[in-house]
Amino acid sequence: MILELISIILGGMTIGSALMVILSKHPIRSVLYLVITFFFISGHFILMNAQFIAIVNIIVYAGAIMVLFLFVLMLLNLNKVDEKKTNHPISFTAVIAGGALLLVILAALKDGITFTNTIVKSDVGLVENLGTLLFSKYVVPFEISSILFISAMVGAVLLAKREKQHID
Amino acid sequence: MGTETLILFVLLFPLIGGLINGTIGKNLSETVVGTIGTLMVAIPFVISFSIFLSLESAVNIPLFSLLKLSDFSLNAGLQVDALAIWMTMIITGIGSLIHIFSMGYMKGDPGFYKFFSYLNLFIFSMLILVLGSSYFMLFFGWEGVGICSYLLIGFHYNDKEKGLLNTLAARKAFVMNRIGDLGLLIGCFLLINQFGSLEFSVIAEKMKSLSIATDSVAIIGITLCLFIAATGKSAQIPLFTWLPDAMAGPTPVSALIHAATMVTAGIYLVVRSNFLFELAPYTQNIILYIGLATSLVAAFIAMRQNDIKKVLAYSTVSQLGLMFVALGLGSYTVAIFHVTTHAFFKALLFLGSGSIIHANHHEQDLTKMGGLKKYMPVTHLVFLLGTLAISGFPLLSGFFSKDEILAAGFVHSPLIFSLLILSASLTAIYMFRMYFLVFFGQFRGDHHTKEHLHESPGVMTLPLIVLAIFSVLGGALNIPDFIVSNGAHWLDHFLNHGTFGLDKIHSHHLETSSAVGIMIGTSVITFLIIGISYWMYVSKQKVTKDEHDFTGWEKLSSKKLYFDEIYNALFVKSVEWKASKVLPFIENSILIKGIGLLTHMISFSGSQIRKIQTGILSSYFFWMILGIVGLISYYLIYFKLWNF
Amino acid sequence: MEAIIVLFLSGIIALFLGIYNQPKLTTIISVIGLIGAAIVQHYPLNILPAEYNLLEFNQVGNGFVVLAILLTLLIVLSGQKEFLEEKSHAGDYNALLLFSLCGGIILIGFTDLFMFFLGLEILSIPLYVLAGSRKGVSESSEAAVKYFFMGAFATCLLLFGVVLTYGATQSFELSEILSKTINSSGNAMLYVGMIFILASFLFKVGVAPFHFWVPDVYQGSPTVFMGYMSSVVKVVGIYAFIKFFHMAFGGLYDFWSTLIAILIGISMFIGNLTALVQTKFKRLMAYSSITNGAYALMAILYPSALSDSTLWVFMLGYGTSVVALLTISMIVNDDADEIASFKGIGYRKPLIGLVAIAALLSTSGIPPMTGFFGKLMLFSSVWSYYPWLIVFALINSAIGVYIYLRLIMTIMSKETATDTKEVIVSISQTIVLVLSLLLLVAGWLMLLCWK
């Protein structure tokens, strides 16, 4: 019951911080709220005994990606609120659409949702188990992802590099 | 050589003549062209005369099969019997005379060779018409003469003033004939449907074996169709208005085609189909009344025509009407007899008028003539004979042929008889009006023309004289039996014995007393009319009024009872209105615009759809999310899960 | 797998040659790499250990790989002139194209969702970059932005779908998913997951209402890469789509086929009707690609789509004609991309004219071009299942003919555009034109030796 309570509270906090991400006017605040959200989600991971993923999530997302976001924000000097006033009717319809999305997803899934399918505390999320799986069954995808990375790298360089001809 | 071969020569000579003149005639002198043209008709006349002399029974000459269809075939074949050879002789005989005349009349015309070529081709087509062994061949020639007639009516197409008018007349003739042809065509189809063949002989045979009821629908349909065809060619109501207009052609053409030969094709058709018409008294009655009406109407119109050729043209229509009356009364041989005599005197009259016109510098108006007697004695004499013959002057050819029609009418009913008498009297009236106006009194034309008035050359007068002789003596062909005992009704016998169907029809024989009575009566009327006319036009020197000055019935007559105007309003105008207003409207506004509207709608919807593509990212997300919502909703609907 | 390695290696080499400023060599290397990959794919060397053979290629799959390589080859050749204008990046462009193609090949051969997901990303990520590679041009960046955001969103949709599917079936293997789905028609999670996956696929293929990115991105991207997107990516995407839905969700055919048929019907009209009112060439081609993508996707509606050559012929015809037309567009080289600037080019340069006619007629589906046979086979295959869709497709073909015919008339006009520049056709472009002409007219005969 305690775990259940914790997870419910954690879930509520996750939703709340996620909402703050899209509600806060200032982008830097959004980034910070997002980092907090990631932390909460990692908390869920730990609750489910998926330690490796929890760590990766914090390191890669909160540590690397979000820092990158902050860097870019600072670099482009975008830390002031320059977002135009939100157009209310448009955001209203957008919220309606998003709400409808949630609604239909839940409506569709409602037959399956009985809150009886409880989660087993398993060991599969431990580093050792995952490592074995990754380097045996999923070694090819692992290697293949190198193509992804190299193209992302090349792409980033290609796009972000300043050309000699036109210097702004 | 047998008849089979000879008859081919009869056919081929005019064709060859036409082709020679048409192709190389341009480089030949007029004399050569004329001679070739004439010989190519004269020789067939001689040949056909010899065939006529030796003809014993009908000869059927299959030539070749044009097209074999599943249940019957279109055959080219000839058939020589009494009727055919008689018509051939009329055509070639009168044809050659007119050819001779044309050599003089057309002298100096740039289209001289063409003219002779067309004439020869016309003779050829006409011969096919009468010699053909089937309705198909008849139709072949039927159409052929139509074209030649078209070409000849519009012969002077490039005339500065009247060129287009001439061709309009030609077109009118062709189109009206085509309407008739339509009847013939449909008649042919009905015949095929009924008898499975178009051969005269086969149909005649089947008529016997099939034992078709009198006045059955099929027969009435067929005969009516054939009669429509006949009204087209033979200028009967309602299709008669083309014939007077056709006088736009050169005068020999009028003589040959529109008086002596082509217009009798309708008579020939009905006589040829006598076995069919005999079974359709209903149609015969229609023929009778139409013929009578035509005869009277045309005679009435002829009363106050001022154009010499128009008078003759309406006279022709009127005479053709009389022939149809004879046909309607079942007196086929009488009709042919009248065809024959009419050919003589009408050709004579037309050629005579040609001679007059030639002398008058192509002036045809009666009001501009007068007193020509002294300038053109030969023409005057033959013209007088012709006029007398057509008016039924006793013992001339017209007297006998018309008398037989009257006799037939007398047998039928007194009303018909009296109307026939009226028609015959009208003939005499307008003919003598014309005769006196032309030859008596003072010359009313201009001075210039007067100086040049002259008798026509020998080539022109010679045929006139020959025709005059025939017009006078033609009656001898069919003299009533109470006048001569031996050889009476020779033509009747000849035709009856050599033509399908006719042998079974017995002509009505009047008692001698009534016959003599009719003869005397008509003679008296004719004399009276001549006398009155002489008194009016010669003694009182009455001169006809100008066309515009007519009033009352005279105006009605001069305006041709407004037939042209009525037709124009009823048919021509409505078709032209459709052609120039209604159908282009359908075409442009409904069909084309309709399609245009469709394409416009398509591109309009394109430009509307285009507006969704706003270029703003968040709207694209919005649509995509709505898309997913839609997809899931589809799932919910699909499994009917819409119950929360 | 070997083909991927060959492509990857040649991509790396090209990258390094680019760094050392050898732009022409990079071209040669990429061409060699492409040809080598095609050969290796067709005649496998079998040198890799067995566990590396994670990808499965049946005969049809092989054919599609070869087709993708062939189209890429044409694109690489036709783009050389543009690559060489920015010498310092020629290596990058070539390498990114090759990397992307690797992703494409993975997408053809995948058997589980891991490879599928990675393949999709490897295919897409270089394209996000390439779309924005004309750096000074704001349209190009806009295209990249739009492509990236919508692409990433589509990835999210895909992943959400995958996770729900996994939740319903407990597996990432296509075959196991299939075996689970056959008996579990009532599983809501499976259906919702499938719908999300469907949405992301529809996005990739550009089917309404997920088509919005297509015109904007195509128009903004450099012409070469637009060629790649509308030919290779389409070929691969549609093949993967069909494979995924037949191999994993085959049991739910009744459900999704109707849904997809409806969406295809809508897309055809949206694509064609909007193309009708375009004045920019690339945008017109983009809308036309929506329509043609919809035609091609019809193959999903009949069960034997994966084992016969119908789709192959269609995509051969469509891909080749797109590449040919875009090559012509590059030759015309009009910055504003107005259709009017094509006026008379075909009359002045008969080769271009001939290719343009062949390509446009092929796209219109007029015999004897390859496109006709593609359409014929496609339509006759689907006819028994969705006749009304074929009627729709034929109506759209007619509208399409109107669009393409107007293009032909512009290109073949005797008059020329007023400000006519000298038209220069480079050697590589000539090769592309000749090759595509050959493929367009007689490409369908390749089937004779294919079977």
Place this chain on the structure above:
Amino acid sequence: MPAALSITQGLTVDYYVILSSILFSIGAIGLMTRKNMIVMLMCIELMLNSVNLLLVAFSSYFNQGDAQIFVFFIVVVAAAEATVGLSILILAYRNKRNIDADLFNNLKG
């Protein structure tokens, strides 16, 4: 699945399904409403994370490691996407001097 443990363990997979659906929808709403492209990028990361959350839940529920490997790959891809995305952002910023998404509407119609 083992029902005996359910009461004490407490966490049901359905709960995560709902939670992750909510997070996913929040991300989607953010994508539609926010104009700042960096925030939009963050929304995408949020959506990816909601997927991760659900995957891990399923992984534990099914007692299978594969799903967590999948999460690993998602993280990999997310990193790559973020890299490319940010560089595209920088590029866009250079051209427009702004990263407001609504300003990028030259291509339309």
Place this chain on the structure above:
Amino acid sequence: MELLIITVVLGLISFFVPRNSIKLFGLAGSFVSAAIAIIHLINFETGSYVSIFETTEMPFGLTFQIGYDGLGLMMIALTNLIVPIIILSNYNNSATSENRVFHALVFFMQFGLLGVFTAADGILFYIFWEFTLIPVFLILYWFGKGTNKVLLKFFIYTLIGSLGMLLSFIALGLKANSFAYSDLLAVHLPAKEACWIISGFLLAFAIKIPLFPFHTWQPDTYTSAPMSGTMLLSALMLKMALFGMIKWMIPLVPEGVAEIKWLVIILSVIGIIYAAIICIKQQDIKRLFAYASISHLGLIAAGIMVFTKDALVGVSIQIVNHSLIAIGLFLVADILESRLKTRELSHMQGTATLAPKFGFWFAIIAFASVSVPFSAGFIGEFTLLKELTEFHFAVGLLSATTLVFGAVYTLRAYQLSMFGAPKNETFEDLRWNEILVFILLTNAIVGIGLFPQCIADLVGPSLDKLIIIFNETTTH
């Protein structure tokens, strides 16, 4: 085989022939193809089927079969004999006759037509059918003076029709599991389905013929096309549709004929009268002949729908006859247009006086087109009208009005352009090639008019076969 190949080869060579000798090359080449057709005619054994080429193993169930029977051979001979005449009549028209591309396109067109007439596979038929559109479109586009709108209309119209046909072929082919003619013949269809399928075919053919109300593309296209283009269209391309109806539509879907028979016949009859009446007041001579063509073809189409042996024989004769007449009339129109620089009848008056030879030959062609005796049309129309009357009296009667209307508008056109006092100063009389064309046409028209049996013999046995197929299905 050489029948088909030679046209392609000729077309390809045309691109490389020196510009100054292309005229002669075109003429010589087309005469060679004509000679080949004549050889085939001579060697043909009546009632047989000559297979030219046959493979059954092709991708996607297409069978590559070509061959001809009597009907096909008639069309082949017609094509190969008409093309030289077209090239000949175009000989002095320097804009086209000295153009290499033009000749190549004509030869490709000929190839397509031959393909249509020889194809023994539905899809192959469709392929050739569509293929013919391409060269003719380019001829119209490059050498005509039509606006893009007109050309688009032409192309889209015909294409929409052919799409219907394609659909029908697909539906039929899926039933037969093959597209081969013989297999398609064997398919039996339920009535409702047959109705749909035949409608698809009908759409294609009705637009191509064209039947009322699908004809609106035709007058515009004809008037804007160059002379040779108009000739190709009316003399040959329309015949594809008639041929298609006889050989493909009716025998393949006899079950559906009953449903659409009356529709087609009524439309045809409306077309006959409608087009004829429009002609009566038409001022543009080329447009007039275009509408006249609609009127004539309506009669043929109605005849086809009757589908009896006699009707089809009449149709065959009329097909040939109409081709000849169309060439003659459009040549006339072009001579007038090119020399007077106008197509308005009211500006032409009196040409016959200035150019007597032209007047003469125009008269011949005009009379041939109103089907006077000795012309092929006389026999053809006689047979057709006979069958139509037998089919239904009213149909026959209404169709037969074409005799009257035809005379009215043709003679009007002749009269307004040729007769009267000349309006123009000079008018160059016929050139040698034009005279030669007229002589050839006249010989052919008169020849067929006198010996129509040759055509009946040629096509008879194949028609018999078709009718047997038709009757078997419809009676069961």
